[in-house]
Amino acid sequence: MLVLGIETSCDETAAAVVSGRHVLSDVIHSQIELHAEFGGVVPELASRDHLKNAEPVIRAALARAEVGLTDIDAIAVTCRPGLSGALLVGTQLAQALAWSQDKPLVGVDHLVGHLLAVQLEFPGREPSPAVPFPYVGLLASGGHTALYRVDGPLPSDIAELGGTRDDAAGEAYDKVAKLLGLGYPGGPIVDKLAQEGDPDGVELSIPMAQKDSLEFSFSGLKTNVMRWVHEHGKPDNDKNLRDLCAAFQRRVVDTLIGKALVAAERQSIDTIVLGGGVAANSELRLRGVELCRARKVRLVVPPFAACTDNAAMIAYAGAALVQAGGDDRGRLTISPKTILPRLTQKGGGARVSASPRPLRAR
Numbered sequence: 333m334l335v336l337g338i339e340t341s342c343d344e345t346a347a348a349v350v351s352g353r354h355v356l357s358d359v360i361h362s363q364i365e366l367h368a369e370f371g372g373v374v375p376e377l378a379s380r381d382h383l384k385n386a387e388p389v390i391r392a393a394l395a396r397a398e399v400g401l402t403d404i405d406a407i408a409v410t411c412r413p414g415l416s417g418a419l420l421v422g423t424q425l426a427q428a429l430a431w432s433q434d435k436p437l438v439g440v441d442h443l444v445g446h447l448l449a450v451q452l453e454f455p456g457r458e459p460s461p462a463v464p465f466p467y468v469g470l471l472a473s474g475g476h477t478a479l480y481r482v483d484g485p486l487p488s489d490i491a492e493l494g495g496t497r498d499d500a501a502g503e504a505y506d507k508v509a510k511l512l513g514l515g516y517p518g519g520p521i522v523d524k525l526a527q528e529g530d531p532d533g534v535e536l537s538i539p540m541a542q543k544d545s546l547e548f549s550f551s552g553l554k555t556n557v558m559r560w561v562h563e564h565g566k567p568d569n570d571k572n573l574r575d576l577c578a579a580f581q582r583r584v585v586d587t588l589i590g591k592a593l594v595a596a597e598r599q600s601i602d603t604i605v606l607g608g609g610v611a612a613n614s615e616l617r618l619r620g621v622e623l624c625r626a627r628k629v630r631l632v633v634p635p636f637a638a639c640t641d642n643a644a645m646i647a648y649a650g651a652a653l654v655q656a657g658g659d660d661r662g663r664l665t666i667s668p669k670t671i672l673p674r675l676t677q678k679g680g681g682a683r684v685s686a687s688p689r690p691l692r693a694r
C-alpha cells in the first residue's frame with residue numbers, strides 16, 4: 333500500500349511517500365530560522381508558513397518517490413496533538429486531496445507516529461528487521477516526554493506508563509539554552525557543548541529521583557541551572573559553560589534512561605525504543621545503549637531522520653489505520669491533545685507509582 337503522509341503539526345512542513353516499512357521519499361521544510369529570533373515557535377507564523385510550503389513539499393515528495401497522486405492508495409495526515417492553526421493547514425489540504433482522488437484519508441496522532449518511527453527503512457541505510465512488539469517507547473521531544481507500552485501499531489495498542497508533570501525534555505533543553513544565551517533550538521547546542529564538559533564539574537539535582545515513579549519533572553532542573561547562574565553569573569569561560577551543559581545533560585539522560593529501564597522491568601519487556609527530537613542527543617544514544625546493556629535490555633535507537641518530526645512516520649502509522657478499516661473522510665477533526673489516554677496530568681496529577689504487575693494496553 334502506497335501512503336502519502338502529511339505533517340504540519342508544529343514547525344515542520346513535511347510530506348512523505350511510504351510503502352510498507354519502506355520510505356520512498358521524505359521531504360521536510362523546517363521553520364527553525366523563522367522562529368529562531370523569538371526563541372520559540374510563534375503559532376501564527378507557523379500556520380502562514382505551512383500554507384506557503386505545504387503544496388510544494390507534497391509535490392516534491394511525490395516527485396522524489398517517482399509516483400503521481402493517482403498512484404497513491406491512501407492519505408495520512410497529522411490531526412493531533414499540535415497547534416490548531418498549523419494542524420488545520422495540513423488536514424484541509426489532505427482532505428481536499430483525498431476528495432479529489434477518491435482515496436481513503438486517515439487522521440494520525442503525532443505521538444503514535446513518533447512511537448512507530450523506529451520501524452521505518454530509510455533509503456541508503458542498511459535494511460534492519462522490524463522491531464517486534466511489545467516494546468517500551470521513550471518519547472522525548474520539544475512538546476512531549478513520556479513512557480509508553482507499545483503492543484502494536486494502532487492507538488488502542490499503546491498505553492502511557494507515565495509522563496512529565498511540567499516541561500518536556502526538549503523544552504528544558506531549549507529553556508536552559510535560552511537562559512544561557514545560546515540560541516534556539518537549544519538541544520543540539522547544549523549537546524555539543526556538553527560533549528566537552530565534565531558532568532561532575534557542576535552540582536545539579538536529579539529530577540524526580542523517586543525510584544518507583546515513572547513520571548518526569550524537568551522544570552526543577554531548569555530552575556536549578558537558573559539558580560546556579562544567579563549565584564555564579566553566566567558562565568564566563570568556556571570550561572564552566574561546557575561543565576554546566578554536561579551536568580544538565582547527564583541528569584536528563586540518566587533520568588530518561590533510568591525511568592525507561594524501570595518501566596521495562598515492571599512490564600517484563602526487554603526492548604526500549606527511542607523517539608522524538610531529543611532522541612537525536614549524542615549522550616542519550618551512546619550512554620543510553622551502555623546503561624541498558626548493563627541491565628540486559630536492548631535500546632533501539634532510530635536514525636536521526638526518524639527521530640525528529642517527519643511525515644514518513646505519519647504515513648506508516650496511517651497505513652495501519654487504513655488496514656484496520658479506518659477512513660476519516662467527512663469526519664476528520666483536529667485536537668491540541670493526544671488521543672493516547674494520559675496517566676500523568678501536566679501541572680501535577682496524582683503520582684503514578686508503576687504497578688508491579690504488567691499493565692496490558694487498552
Ligand code: ADP
Nearest residue numbers: 473474475502517519520523608609610612613
Ligand atoms: P516537537 O515537535 O515536540 O517540538 P521535535 O521532535 O521536533 O519536537 O524535537 C525538537 C526538540 O528536540 C527541541 O526541543 C530540540 O531542542 C530537541 N533536540 C534536538 N536535537 C537535540 C539534541 N541533540 N539533544 C537534545 N535535544 C535535542
Ligand code: MG
Nearest residue numbers: 342343344641
Ligand atoms: Mg518539531
